[in-house]
Amino acid sequence: xxxxxxxxxLFCMRWLHILCGVMWIGHLWYFNFTQTPTVPKxxxxxxxxxxxxxxxxxxxxxxxGAMGTIIFGLILAWMNGYLGSAIKLGIGDHxxxxxxxxxxxxxxxxxxxxxxxxxxxxxxxxxGLVQATPDEVRKAARLAGLxxxxxxxxxxxxxxxxxxxxxx
Amino acid sequence: Mxxxxxxxxxxxxxxxxxxxxxxxxxxxxx
Numbered sequence: 414x415x416x417x418x419x420x421x422x423l424f425c426m427r428w429l430h431i432l433c434g435v436m437w438i439g440h441l442w443y444f445n446f447t448q449t450p451t452v453p454k455x456x457x458x459x460x461x462x463x464x465x466x467x468x469x470x471x472x473x474x475x476x477x478g479a480m481g482t483i484i485f486g487l488i489l490a491w492m493n494g495y496l497g498s499a500i501k502l503g504i505g506d507h508x509x510x511x512x513x514x515x516x517x518x519x520x521x522x523x524x525x526x527x528x529x530x531x532x533x534x535x536x537x538x539x540x541g542l543v544q545a546t547p548d549e550v551r552k553a554a555r556l557a558g559l560x561x562x563x564x565x566x567x568x569x570x571x572x573x574x575x576x577x578x579x580x581x
Numbered sequence: 582m583x584x585x586x587x588x589x590x591x592x593x594x595x596x597x598x599x600x601x602x603x604x605x606x607x608x609x610x611x
Contacts, residue, residue: 445589502610509611516603562586569596570603581607 419492426489433481434575437528438568440475445565449558469540472533479528483521490518509581517574524564524571531560 448471452463490496495511499518503511535557538545545553585591 445592450589504610507611509607512611513607516606520603559584559586562589562592565589566586566592566596566599569593570600573600573603581611 423489423492426485426492430482430485430489433478433485436474436478437482438478438572440471440478441561441564441568443471444475444561449561464540468536469542472536472540476528476533479525483525486518486521490514510578513574513578513581517571517578520567520571520574524567527560527564532557532564535560 448463448468452460455463487496490499495508495514498506498508498511499515502515502519503509503513534543535553537543538550538553539557585595
């Protein structure tokens with residue numbers, strides 16, 4: 414395979430899409446499987462180590478992982494020639510492949526929206542980047558946490574569609 | 582009633598249920 418062939422670029426986009434996706438979903442699952450259940454068990458005086466140091470750094474890689482995943486994913490779908498068909502879930506095209514990847518893409522897009530427009534704005538209040546009253550911080554943390562759980566839920570069928578598309 | 586999203590196990594359970602719905606949807610659409 415020559416270095417500059419179309420197939421190589423196609424693979425390159427898939428590789429970058431997967432790298433960013435692991436960065437994103439890895440952090441999502443870290444938050445939901447490790448951090449959220451463990452923080453309440455940490456003595457109060459030690460919790461700022463998580464909320465002031467680990468959380469801001471993890472949120473950086475989390476949200477930019479999400480951004481890279483959707484950008485490289487859209488380029489990949491466009492290069493594969495099924496972007497338009499997948500957006501309309503393959504309806505009218507009699508393509509189970511495009512229906513499957515389209516459902517995965519829509520689930521991923523909802524998750525990306527949740528990251529950038531619900532989780533991150535609310536986490537900014539939680540980590541002190543945006544001024545807020547203690548009551549606002551409590552509400553913001555709750556909303557960010559629940560939305561993160563929704564994304565964990567959606568990640569299961571999303572990954573079925575992404576990884577299982579070749580069965581269709 | 583407690584929010585099922587407060588439980589990690591129930592979140593995963595709902596994720597599996599939604600996956601089955603997605604599989605049925607693929608077969609219904611395509």
